[in-house]
Amino acid sequence: MPGEFEAIGDVVTGGLLARAIEPNAGEAGADGHTHERNCLNCGMALTGAFCSACGQKAHIHRSVRAFFHDFLAGMLNFEGKIWRTLPMLAWRPGEMTRRYIAGERARFISPVALYLFTVFAMFAVLNFTGTLGSNGKHIRGGVMQEGLKTGLAEDQKQLAKLEVERKAALAKGKSVADIDRRIAGEKADMADIQKVMNGGTFASVQVDKETPSWIRPFAENVAKDPDLVSMKVQDAASKYSWLLIPLSVPFMWLLFPFRRRYNTYDHAVFVTYSLSFMMMLVITGSLLVAAGLSGWAGLLFFVPPFHMYRHLKQSYELGRFSAIMRTMALVTFAFIAVALFAAATVAIGAM
Ligand SMILES: [Zn+2]
Numbered sequence: 533m534p535g536e537f538e539a540i541g542d543v544v545t546g547g548l549l550a551r552a553i554e555p556n557a558g559e560a561g562a563d564g565h566t567h568e569r570n571c572l573n574c575g576m577a578l579t580g581a582f583c584s585a586c587g588q589k590a591h592i593h594r595s596v597r598a599f600f601h602d603f604l605a606g607m608l609n610f611e612g613k614i615w616r617t618l619p620m621l622a623w624r625p626g627e628m629t630r631r632y633i634a635g636e637r638a639r640f641i642s643p644v645a646l647y648l649f650t651v652f653a654m655f656a657v658l659n660f661t662g663t664l665g666s667n668g669k670h671i672r673g674g675v676m677q678e679g680l681k682t683g684l685a686e687d688q689k690q691l692a693k694l695e696v697e698r699k700a701a702l703a704k705g706k707s708v709a710d711i712d713r714r715i716a717g718e719k720a721d722m723a724d725i726q727k728v729m730n731g732g733t734f735a736s737v738q739v740d741k742e743t744p745s746w747i748r749p750f751a752e753n754v755a756k757d758p759d760l761v762s763m764k765v766q767d768a769a770s771k772y773s774w775l776l777i778p779l780s781v782p783f784m785w786l787l788f789p790f791r792r793r794y795n796t797y798d799h800a801v802f803v804t805y806s807l808s809f810m811m812m813l814v815i816t817g818s819l820l821v822a823a824g825l826s827g828w829a830g831l832l833f834f835v836p837p838f839h840m841y842r843h844l845k846q847s848y849e850l851g852r853f854s855a856i857m858r859t860m861a862l863v864t865f866a867f868i869a870v871a872l873f874a875a876a877t878v879a880i881g882a883m
C-alpha cells in the first residue's frame with residue numbers, strides 16, 4: 533500500500549497519508565528518537581540525512597539534551613558569524629556588502645538580522661546609560677548632562693565676549709541696546725539650561741493664541757504630560773525603526789541613477805549594513821560617555837562620513853573622486869532621512 537501512495541507524487545498528500553497509515557510516525561520513542569521515512573516538516577520521502585525539499589534533518593530529537601543542543605548550536609552559530617561580521621563591517625564594509633550580495637549569505641549575519649539586533653541593543657544601552665533620560669522630568673547623567681554642561685560653558689564664553697563688546701561700545705559712545713538684548717538672551721538660555729540640569733523640564737511648552745492651530749493638539753499633549761510623550765516617542769522610534777530602510781533606499785537610486793549593475797536589493801543591503809554600523813557608533817558613544825570618556829565619544833562624530841566613503845567606494849567599486857562626491861550627497865541624504873524619521877516619531881509620540 534505505501535508504494536501506491538508514493539506513486540501519487542504529491543509531496544504533501546503523500547506525507548499526510550503516510551502519517552495516517554502509520555500513526556506512530558512523527559512520535560518519538562522512549563529514547564526521544566524518531567525514525568522517519570518521510571520528512572516530519574513537509575512530508576517529502578526521505579533519501580538521506582536531510583530532507584531534499586525543505587532541508588530539515590531526517591532524524592530529530594525530542595529531549596532536554598536536544599533542546600540544549602539546539603540552544604548552544606544557535607548561540608555558537610550566531611557568535612561565530614557575529615565575530616566574522618563586526619570587524620568586516622567596521623574596517624571593510626564594502627567588501628562584506630559586495631560578498632554578501634554576490635552570494636556569501638551564510639558566512640555573515642544577514643543585514644536584516646544585524647539591524648534588528650542592533651536596534652534592540654541600542655535602545656537597551658541608551659536606556660541603561662540614561663542617555664534618553666528615563667523620563668522628561670529627570671534627565672540623569674549620560675550624554676544629556678554632558679551636552680548641557682558644554683552648552684552652559686559655551687553660553688558663558690559668549691556672555692563674556694558680549695560684556696567686552698559692550699564695554700568697547702560704551703567707550704566709543706555707541707548704542708548698546710542691541711548688545712544688551714543679546715546679553716539678556718544668553719542669560720535666559722543659561723537659566724533654562726540650569727533649570728534642566730537641576731531636574732526641571734525644558735522651558736515648558738505654552739499653548740496660547742500664538743500657537744498655530746495644526747500644532748495645538750500636539751503642544752497641548754506635551755505641556756500636559758511630557759513624560760508620557762517622551763515614552764511614546766521612544767516606543768515609536770523602536771517600533772518603526774525599520775522605516776529608515778525604505779526611507780533611505782530611494783536616496784540610493786538617486787546616487788546611482790545610471791548604474792543598472794546595482795539593483796534595489798543591493799542598495800537595501802548597503803543601507804541596512806550602513807545603518808547598523810551607525811547605530812553601533814551610537815552604542816559605543818553612549819558607553820564611552822557613561823564611562824566618563826566624552827572626549828573620545830566626541831571623536832566618533834567624524835567616523836560616519838569616513839565609513840560611508842569606504843563603504844560606498846568598495847561596495848560600488850568607485851574611484852576616489854566619485855566616492856567623495858557621493859559621500860557628500862549621502863551625508864546630506866542621511867540628515868534628511870534621519871530628520872524625517874525623527875519628525876515622524878515625535879508626531880506619533882505627541883499624538
Ligand atoms: Zn522536508
